[in-house]
Amino acid sequence: MTDKDKQDKQGQNEDGVWLHCSNTAVRRASRHLGQLYEDAMGDTGLKGTQFSLMSQIAGSNQPTLKNLAEAMVMDLSALGHTLKPLIRDGLVELVPDAQDRRAKRVRLTESGAATQRDLTGRWQVAQDRFDKAFGKEKSEELRRTLAFISSGEFAKAFKRDEEA
Amino acid sequence: MTDKDKQDKQGQNEDGVWLHCSNTAVRRASRHLGQLYEDAMGDTGLKGTQFSLMSQIAGSNQPTLKNLAEAMVMDLSALGHTLKPLIRDGLVELVPDAQDRRAKRVRLTESGAATQRDLTGRWQVAQDRFDKAFGKEKSEELRRTLAFISSGEFAKAFKRDEEA
């Protein structure tokens, strides 16, 4: 019996889980990984999302909020809200751009950079566990797949519903 | 040049996006799909998540909150909070279990069931777009992959770090 055959007319598998929606599938996985990575990150007080964000900032060249939102595939205002606790805790700071007075650039404070480096070790443990549980090759392929789904190119293909 | 070669020492690709973390990759994709599906769902006032939840309820046999939380891979208390707007709007109701007085069973109201049926059409449009943009076969495989990552079996493998 194939996996497909395990699904009934309602689109549920033998455990009664609704499986047909790609969006739902990604969100479910996201909740699960959130929990698993969080566990591994432990007692640092920071969430996986915050570490992601800080790592993206660390590897970028003082991005504007707009730049950062695009890199994270995140709504600009959502990013603003998400940054607040990090700014409050002195890990991140916003500096007005010299040229464009509308823009603000995001950077880690010294403390933020140190924290990000520390957390990288913790994160690597979780990441290694993921790679071991899922297979290193398959992990890399999955990340490429997900990066494609996160891309503007995919959005364009998704929205191009003209041709049958 | 392979995709792998496009990444520098910081783990970022040519767009400056931090790509190494599987958790981050899933969350980015989840944000993107959230936006794309939401668009297609349009003006019904309901979110994709709410539709997922209602579809899971529709296909289950009056699950308890616990059952439902497990099916959604969601924290029980998070589920409780997420259900509140749906209950407030009369789409979902909770009925105490006859046998176990601790437990509450979740079901759609008539109005909720009707709404869920209506939304299924909207959802199918988004889903078809996804399948077209990504490939139907690959979509199904991706959903199976994500279901595995969402499973207890995966959690067990992830946590089993004893053996090298």
Place this chain on the structure above:
DNA sequence: GGAATTTACTGGTATATACCACTATATATG
């Protein structure tokens, strides 16, 4: 059968995330 433990849920608090309306600045256009 009564105490200890486990299970199911609730409420509080905090972050994550989106959309909308608004402000300020920059750019384009006549």
Place this chain on the structure above:
DNA sequence: CATATATAGTGGTATATACCAGTAAATTCC
């Protein structure tokens, strides 16, 4: 140059989601 438009951020509100601490009901264990 003055106005029209586009861009970058902010603040409000609503949902999404997690963890923790508490309550109440069921189960286990003397």
